[in-house]
Amino acid sequence: MQIPTFDDMLAAHKRIAPHIRRTPVRVSDHLNDLTGAQLFFKCENFQEPGAFKVRGAANAVFGLEDAAAARGVATHSSGNHASCLSYAAMRRGIPCNVVMPHTAPQAKKETVRRYGGKITECDPSTNAREATFARVQAETGGDFVHPYNDPRVIAGQGTCSREFMEQADGLDMVVAPIGGGGMISGTCLTLATLAPETRVIAAEPEQADDAYRSFKAGHIIADDAPETIADGLKVPLKDLTWHFVSRHVSEIFTASEQEIVDAMKLAWKHLRIVLEPSSAVPLAIVFKNAQAFAGKRVGIIVTGGNVDLDNLPWIEG
Incomplete structure (x- = not known):
């Protein structure tokens, strides 16, 4: 399969410019105080369809x-x-x-x-x-058009990090959720050229941790139907996304269901934006592994904000 290049990402950015939004970056002094890091949130939930995809x-x-x-x-x-x-x-x-x-x-x-x-x-x-x-x-x-294992898709997702580095210069790390790996792959694709010193960190639910286990094992381990509130992160890595994850991701951290919900609530309260559960996993792993992020400039990609307001994860059924 064709491996997308940095030039493919640049061409993608030009092609899609009339059809996407250059989403803002938000900060919260309170979340910075709680984590001990400087956090910058790239708000892809502000795209018209509500997600980076x-x-x-x-x-x-x-x-x-x-x-x-x-x-x-x-x-x-x-x-x-x-x-x-x-x-x-x-x-x-x-x-x-x-x-x-x-x-x-x-x-x-x-x-x-x-x-x-x-x-x-x-x-x-x-x-x-x-x-x-x-x-x-x-x-x-x-x-x-595969959701993530498609060179056109990965090149398109890489445009997010290009904007992010222009909006929040000098990031030590960029953290994004990982399911199939499309956003992480695009992030790796872009940062490997634009900012090779910036570490790429992936965040995954404990209950759908096949990427974490794959990363540790050195080969793809695929779960068929994991159960997690982070519904966008249930799918396994594929050959093209594994290419980027195995070569460029520095670490994968996991978060429990309750930690995801807690992070979701904190973001809603202090960033005053709507995150879906999958998008809250990066903030959850920053809280859980505070020592790994303390004192760093950390970019967090908020991948989406499409939630069922009648079925929020903290509402008893």
Whole structure:
């Protein structure tokens, strides 16, 4: 598979500029005091579809030649990639078919439909997603835009760190969530050239820690259907994302479900922005491993803010 380059990221940034927002960076003196670090939050939850994945999705959609674009695009996703691909497809005026687990948050399903995406539901496992998708793609003929294991997607995600380094110069570390590894791979791609001295740290739920175990073992270990409130981080690494993770990530830390919820609450309260559980994992691991971040300038990528307000993780069912 083609390994995306720094030049691919630069081309992606130019291509997607009319279709994304240059999201702001927020700080909180109180969170700095609590952690002992200087924290800078890159707010990708402010993208129109509510997540960073619009970058990779837009790069894939607007990079298609007209003949391929006419057949539309298709993917499988737990939510944010599905909504972002639907958004990009809507802006280009082409069809978008997505396979989503029936357990995906209702808010994310509603967002996909609002942008014109057609949803086919499946059981909540990687095997079920891929099998259902194979059938849908065969029926529709759409160009497959993988949620993360796609060079176009990784190049697009890398544009986030390019902006981040312009907005918060001199970061010692950049921390992002890891599931399949698209954002982390894009971060590695960009920082390896722009700021090779900046360490890339990945954050993962304890209950879906296959990337952590892969990192320690030196090869991909894939779980099929882990259970965690961080629904965007349930998928395993693939060959292309493993290429970047194994070569460029400095460390992977994990956080418990309660630690994720606690970080989510703190961010809502002190940053006054909405983070979804997957996006709160980086802050959770900073609190948990404060000694590793104390005294450092730490960039945190807030990957998304699509939450079901009627089903928040701290509300008793």
